[in-house]
């Protein structure tokens with residue numbers, strides 16, 4: 001079933017280069033795929049490590065809630081067990097999700113060879129309610145410079161994509177809509193980025209999410225596989 005749902009992915013209205021190595025794929029996921037991701041998200045959220053808002057080292061809690069697959073992320077490192085939640089081991093990253101990431105990469109870079117070699121080992125799945133935001137940051141807790149592949153479902157957000165030097169401008173604001181993919185690698189892999197706002201009620205109700213926004217990012221941690 002999953003195989004059929006995710007085979008020969010070639011939807012969407014094209015690709016847009018936002019910065020060198022940063023590619024927006026509008027409408028890349030079908031409605032059926034978005035609905036499937038919403039159902040998976042619901043299962044993952046009530047899995048062995050329930051979804052939670054991480055607490056930053058300074059004590060402040062993030063407004064975004066997160067559930068992790070493959071590796072658990074807490075500010076600012078990866079572990080197999082969620083020591084900051086309930087010490088349980090996170091779920092494995094499903095095979096079909098890695099495949100989906102490779103297909104998005106192939107489309108973004110028009111390079112099937114590079115995509116074939118892409119082996120993400122973690123997915124960070126974020127949930128934004130109407131008021132949640134994510135400050136400008138770099139994704140740099142991975143020990144690899146392999147691209148990040150991002151999928152969005154639910155309400156539209158303003159995604160701010162900056163530069164590798166500073167947290168401030170210049171940056172490009174992109175609206176990520178339900179079903180969009182966004183890939184950042186190469187010269188953009190360590191660009192600052194963030195989500196300054198969600199547009200409540202903006203989602204196509206057929207996506208399957210009643211309110212809020214799900215964002216899923218695939219990454220390569222570069223960490224050694226430990227025995228299960």
Ligand SMILES: O=C(O)CCC(=O)C(=O)O
Nearest residue numbers: 124126139159195215217
């Ligand atoms: O929600 C998004 O689109 C971006 C999420 C993000 O930057 C992250 O999880 O590191």
Ligand SMILES: [Fe+2]
Nearest residue numbers: 137138139193
């Ligand atoms: Fe990020």
